[in-house]
Amino acid sequence: MIEFEKPNITKIDENKDYGKFVIEPLERGYGTTLGNSLRRVLLASLPGAAVTSINIDG
Secondary structure (H helix, E strand, O other): OOOOOOOEEEEEEEOOOOEEEEEEOOOOOHHHHHHHHHHHHHHHHOOOOOOOOOOOOO
């Protein structure tokens, strides 16, 4: 059976216009998958707003 470790989500900074979160640990390649999914959801659900940056370490 594959062992899966549940990622922890930590809120670093948040206000009405900005949010910074850390999601760890992730398997190799999952950061890109999550980042792309998050970008698509935000672009579709926030008219007149844009994602300006996503930083994925590692």
